[in-house]
Amino acid sequence: MSVRHPIISITGSSGAGTSSVKATFEQIFRRERIEVAYVEGDSFHRYDRIEMKAKLTEAHAVGNQNFSHFGPHANLLPELETLFRAYGETGSGRYRHYAHDENEAARLGVPPGTFTDWEELPADTDVLFYEGLHGAVVTDDVNVARYADLKIGVVPVINLEWTQKLHRDRHSRGYTTEAVTETILRRMHDYVHYICPQFSETDINFQRAPTVDTSNPFVARSIPTPDESIVVIRFRDPRGVDFPYLVAMIAGSWMSRANSIVIPGNKLDLAMQLILTPRILELVRRRKGVT
Helix, strand or coil: CCCCCCCEEEEECCCCCCCHHHHHHHHHHHCCCEEEEEHHHHHHECCHHHHHHHHHHHHHHHCCCCCCCCCCCHHHHHHHHHHHHHHHHCCCCCCCCCCHHHHHHHHHHHCCCEEECEECCCCCCEEEEEEEECCCCEEEECCHHHHCEEEEEECCHHHHHHHHHHHHHHCCCCCCCCHHHHHHHHHHHHHHHHHHHHCCCEEEEEEEEEEECCCCCCCCCCCCHEEEEEEEEEEECCCCHHHHHHHHHCCEEEEEEEEEEEEEEEEHHHHHHHHHHHHHHHHHHHHHCCC
8 A cells, every 4th residue: 555656446347337436436536636547457357359268268178167357367467466566656557458349449559359568657647546357356376455545346236247247248249148147157256256355355345236126137128227226335444434424415325234324326426426535535635745
């Protein structure tokens, strides 16, 4: 952790809603005029899209049915740890971009499904912002979590997560239900061992739960809307959190435990603004106090 060069890390699995959370952070950064170095977790995958398909085929050929982007073997976790450590020490570090689609490929100047060359982070930024799968990962070989100053977990309950993934992959990517189901099963080992444990490392977790029936996500025709959801917000350390203020400001909210508050799903953006803005400003204030 670094006072001079703070790091904010957003961790969640694919389709968990981390992109929406990132948009809220961007609003705060823009409003408060905070200079940010953005790093996407996808850019630290070990293989590009074609290479990953080949590695999956190789893994299946030797009986490994659990090879996935969720696990360490398909990611450059030591390089991610090095980036976090370097930024905390110097405010710099090496990163790259991943082109998800044709639009990003045109902007980045590389084919879709591939990476740009490694480059140095922008100079003179106030904070590093990471959003991806492994922002709080701890394994026998790496400890990314120890370098982040504010760690946020974003995770829907499992049936909702599967519903979101099935809906996205079928409608946006053209996959069949059977193909998406196979991917979910293949990822499950790594999800249990490398994704879930990160949510015990995070400072704040936002967990969305539906208030409608998602008991069989494989036949669900739509994703529950925010109005059909609640969000459980858990603070790792509740000391200093003004819960009465939050309950008063967020209509329909209540405390479920001494470190947790439950809010209506459509109040998530407001809750994040209220909870995260002062924490971000404190990181920047501390930084400017030593520069």
